[in-house]
Amino acid sequence: MFKHRTNLPLLAAIVVGAGLVAAQAAHAQETLTQRVQDEKSMHLPARGLSMAQVEKAYGEPLRKLSPRGGDSSRHPTINRWEYSNFIVYFENTHVIHSVLNTPAGNNRNPAAVN
Template sequence: MRKYRTLLGALTVGSALIFTPVASALAEEVRVPVGSQADRKQADLPRHGATQASVRAAWGAPMEVQGPVGQPPISQWHYQTFVVYFEGDRVIHTVLKPNR
């Protein structure tokens, strides 16, 4: 039984060493400086499900509009500090822009 455990342990370590370089070569590290992170809870942002009319009423006209593209139609409204993504007429996501 002891030989079986030793062999199994050696095979486990060996396979880990074989596949580690491949996994680390495929991995990508993303770093976000602490100063550029924002607390979404404190930010006043359009909420999921809001209409385009309510976003325009609350935050005004966007600086830029992209889309709609695809099916279902997805469009982006770019404001100074955030981007709002719409599916049709409804907000599906709001993303804060990084501080510069």
């Protein structure tokens, strides 16, 4: 007769690993939720503002990153301006999105993004 043997150390490692993954996922969700709340409470450049309006209201950015895209109408030119606390994304010359420049957003080095 065949006896079933349980490998308890392996089973325990799987259970602990699954618990760690669940805890990391919960932390990531909490971090994302906090980031969204932080962005809402800050006065970030609003969608639709022109580059000139952003520069007038927020001053000269720390860096104007190299434009991306622009090779077709389906891929418009995207410009990124970096300020000390946030990054502004422009489609052609108008704001499409502004995000906090935080580790939670993985925006520590936006110039490295290809």
